[in-house]
Amino acid sequence: MRATDNGVPIDQILCGDNLELIQQLPDRSIQLVITSPPYFQQRNYGSGMGNEKNVNAYIDILLCLFRECVRVLADDGNIVFNIGDKYQNSNLLLVPYRFALAAMDTGGVRLVNEITWVKKNPTPRQFSRRLVSSTEPFFHFAKSDRYFYNPKAFLAKTHAPQPRKKKNGTTVGQKYFQLIDKSDLSDAEKTLARTELTQVIQEAKSGKIHSFRMKIRGIHAAPFGGQEGGRTSQLRNKGFTIIRIHGNKLKRDVIKTDDLIETSDVIETPVATLKGNKHPAIYPVEVVEEFLHLLTPTGAVVLDPFIGSGSTAVACKKLGRHYIGYDINAEYCEDARQRVLQTPGVSQQHLFEI
Ligand SMILES: C[S@@+](CC[C@H](N)C(=O)[O-])C[C@H]1O[C@@H](n2cnc3c(N)ncnc32)[C@H](O)[C@@H]1O
Incomplete structure (x- = not known):
């Protein structure tokens, strides 16, 4: 089994309760935690978090995990939580913001950004008295002001500076x-x-x-x-x-996805590699990749305590980062391992630059 110098087993997906599994990790052993917890009362994953009896109980249990994430995070590390919202009695609960405020109150982190994921293919439900939600926040927290940050690599593909055009007009200025x-x-x-x-x-x-x-x-x-x-x-x-x-594109706090799936039970999956995957709430690998570029160097160790279908691990393997994933559902864990196995990685030499 692969392990870091301080004995942390890496590049593996473990099945179990994340609150127990995370205890095995030493303090300051992780460079990035990126995850998407089960949304409040949205789905029944069989067991685990998400179906607490009220929103406060949901936030409380998430905070227990969040504190552990802060403990295992390196001093220059980052945490990214993606949380969805929920209507209850026709009332939008603002769950993501309740979580973000409570997470800040734990001390030990600062909230660096709320990055909005704009879904170009939101779940196509029609409501007669409200609009369709088509965005979700990713909260970026850091443990200190010296958090690893590489904005040049973030959205490099789509935000590359445009070639400067000569302006010949006689009216300029x-x-x-x-x-x-x-x-x-x-x-x-x-x-x-x-x-x-x-x-x-x-x-x-x-x-x-x-x-x-x-x-x-x-x-x-x-x-x-x-x-x-x-x-x-x-x-x-x-x-x-x-x-x-000077025409440099702004690095804006928005990530847009075009034809990526986010709920494979509702939208017909356009991604061949996920055909047959049973997981109902997959976030796009491309979104995770953007955060890996922005917040980690090659060879960093990345933890996803709610790994689900394995998207975080797939992104890590593609970009030469190490991953540790947890999920309480054994079937999801096995499917995620298979998905990672089928993902081409970067060279081993690259992968071991810890
Ligand atoms: C929203 S999904 C994560 C989806 C993932 N981001 C992806 O792209 O596939 C949440 C996952 O958390 C798992 N889960 C819920 N409670 C858990 C717990 N206490 N420990 C570990 N996993 C848990 C569920 O089984 C589910 O797969």
Whole structure:
């Protein structure tokens, strides 16, 4: 059996109650916990969590596990919990937010982001008096401020910077010349403003920068708050400020999935490898992969205490991370092991960079 240097068995899916199994893990032995607990009173998995008699009891039992996740997490580690919501008596319970607030109250973690998973294929139910839910939150917690973070790798495929286009238009930035003329800047300030404006227009036309904005004293409002202090003093002392925009795509807190399954009992599965899989609530491997890119280096040890059909383990194997998965249902565990076996991995040498 494979194990880390400190004796933690890795690349395995264990069958049992996660609250008991996690006790076997030493403190600070895991780089990332990523998981999707059973949603509150949504499905009957036979046993385990999810069917507590009220939402408070559900949050309480999840928190017991969450505390253990924090204990086993390395000081620079991350935790990602995906939780779905629930209607009770026509009332949306806001279960994910109840959990997130309670998790923060445990101390020991900070909530870094709520990342919204936008499902382009939500469960196609029609309600006459409410809209179809098509998003779910993934809460990203960290144990300290020095959590591992690699934003360059996150959504690298879809958010790659676009090639800069040359702008040949003769109108680029011309409106600012008129505003300079109209302004109450001194003659010397106006001359400098025109010179710098001509220069930045050239940069935009040649493609060196994506675009720019100019702010002129007395015409535009000064930036609000302390963050743009440099610009505020430029406006005051020089009469204008120019903001160059370099065209790097923003890393937004949204992950969109197109044709990925999330509930194979409702949506006909378009993914061949999951044909015949009995698990009713599978999250997309691609979403897990994004978090692995963002929050772990190659060779990291990743724990999913509710492994279900094995999506987390599949993503880990594909990207050269080690996994530990728990599930209370023996059949799911066996199916997940088979699914991982059928997944091509990266080279063994890569995998052992712990
Ligand atoms: C929402 S599903 C996880 C699905 C998984 N993310 C996937 O992509 O397939 C939750 C899983 O937690 C398991 N489970 C419930 N209570 C558990 C417990 N106490 N210990 C371990 N597993 C449990 C259920 O059997 C179920 O497979």
